[in-house]
Amino acid sequence: MAATLKSLLATAAVVVALGASAIAHSQGDPTRPPSNLMAEPSAGAAAAGAPAPKPLSLQALRLGPDLAPSALLDGRVVHVGDRVREDMRVLAITAQGVQLGHPNKPGESNWLRISPNVKKSQAGHESP
Numbered sequence: 001m002a003a004t005l006k007s008l009l010a011t012a013a014v015v016v017a018l019g020a021s022a023i024a025h026s027q028g029d030p031t032r033p034p035s036n037l038m039a040e041p042s043a044g045a046a047a048a049g050a051p052a053p054k055p056l057s058l059q060a061l062r063l064g065p066d067l068a069p070s071a072l073l074d075g076r077v078v079h080v081g082d083r084v085r086e087d088m089r090v091l092a093i094t095a096q097g098v099q100l101g102h103p104n105k106p107g108e109s110n111w112l113r114i115s116p117n118v119k120k121s122q123a124g125h126e127s128p
Contacts, residue, residue, distance in 0.1 A: 053085060058098055058112040069093035073112070 060072040070079050071093050082090045084100060088110075092099040097113035 056084065056100075056112060058114055061093065061095065061097070061114065063093070063095060071098045073098065 056073050058071060058073055059075070062070045062072075068079055070077050071090070072078075073084060078084060078090050078098075080090050080093055084090060087102050087104070088100045089103060090098060091101040091109055097111050099109050099111050101109040
């Protein structure tokens, strides 16, 4: 009787663990920003009839006085000057986000921001 009860409890624990894992997996990445905050695909690709590329996601910024600025875009570490896609290069990395530019369109650029509506400043410094 005790062995049957232990076996039944072990089976129930496995079922509960598998169910919780399936629920957590179906909810997606909780650290990913909402889709309305991510960069829009380029209009040129959509107009040409090619499938629009997936919007880039800015996940982290690494800045510091003794560090070359870098950013994490879709799980890949990039620096200023790196090619992100065939049609985009990293122009700048600041505390406000990452500026991406199109090599064939020098005047056009897009900004990816982690928190678009938050103004960032150094600790101990007042913002005007």
